[in-house]
Amino acid sequence: MNKKIKLWGWCLALFLLTLLLVSLPAIANNGSKQALPELQIHPLPPELVDLGISLENRSLLGDDGTDYFSQVQPSPLGYLLWSKFPVTVAVDYPPGLTPGSAAQKRYYTWQQAIKTAIADWQEFFPLTIVENTTEADITIFYREPPLPRIVDPETGLVSFGRARTAQANYEFYWTDTSPPQLRHRMAIAIKPGLAPLSLQGTARHELGHALGIWGHSDHKEDALYPAQTADVPAISPRDLRTLYRLYQQPTRLGWSVLVSN
Numbered sequence: 001m002n003k004k005i006k007l008w009g010w011c012l013a014l015f016l017l018t019l020l021l022v023s024l025p026a027i028a029n030n031g032s033k034q035a036l037p038e039l040q041i042h043p044l045p046p047e048l049v050d051l052g053i054s055l056e057n058r059s060l061l062g063d064d065g066t067d068y069f070s071q072v073q074p075s076p077l078g079y080l081l082w083s084k085f086p087v088t089v090a091v092d093y094p095p096g097l098t099p100g101s102a103a104q105k106r107y108y109t110w111q112q113a114i115k116t117a118i119a120d121w122q123e124f125f126p127l128t129i130v131e132n133t134t135e136a137d138i139t140i141f142y143r144e145p146p147l148p149r150i151v152d153p154e155t156g157l158v159s160f161g162r163a164r165t166a167q168a169n170y171e172f173y174w175t176d177t178s179p180p181q182l183r184h185r186m187a188i189a190i191k192p193g194l195a196p197l198s199l200q201g202t203a204r205h206e207l208g209h210a211l212g213i214w215g216h217s218d219h220k221e222d223a224l225y226p227a228q229t230a231d232v233p234a235i236s237p238r239d240l241r242t243l244y245r246l247y248q249q250p251t252r253l254g255w256s257v258l259v260s261n
């Protein structure tokens with residue numbers, strides 16, 4: 001079969017060019033010393049405990065048991081994993097769509113593909129859809145990702161790279177609880193106008209990044225393979241094994257600030 005493999009420029013660009021906006025606001029210092037939380041391991045939610053058991057059973061059935069965890073990059077504050085469940089995800093609804101218009105129909109095709117991709121992950125991971133995009137852990141935006149900005153180190157001239165299909169970004173914040181907790185949120189931009197199957201594969205891939213798989217697989221059967229293939233990959237046992245290993249890693253995210261007087 002003639003497999004047409006196109007490089008997803010956005011994917012490569014994600015890792016080469018994502019500006020890690022470590023926009024961590026300073027914590028108000030009222031005389032006591034406050035430091036970043038220590039790297040610690042969170043308890044697994046029941047869904048991931050179940051996933052671990054089913055992966056174990058698959059191995060007994062002759063599944064090769066491999067993963068690509070070595071490709072997953074921790075953020076400057078540790079692995080990008082969630083610790084408050086279910087993780088909330090909101091799907092953007094752009095303003096100004098005329099009811100019944102072609103533009104609105106196009107949007108609903110996009111939205112349907114995104115919701116199917118969310119449902120695909122929900123089989124294995126505690127994820128829930130919420131309406132409010134400002135409060136969600138993960139927000140999926142109906143828009144074209146910005147063109148990657150490339151600065152020539154010698155001349156200082158700025159140029160723009162190839163357009164991307166999708167992009168995931170994260171940012172950190174402190175909760176306003178006492179003591180404050182270090183958290184992150186994810187924003188995914190997915191371009192309008194792709195074919196539904198391709199959209200679903202793209203959303204599945206980007207959601208994998210948003211769940212913390214900040215890296216790529218080199219097997220084209222995995223959802224986190226960085227190129228688009230003729231057969232859009234489903235979430236594979238290797239994706240799930242990578243996710244399961246990830247959630248057993250320590251991180252500073254989801255823990256409270258250390259306070260000492």
Ligand SMILES: [Zn+2]
Pocket residue numbers: 010011012014205209216226
């Ligand atoms: Zn990617």
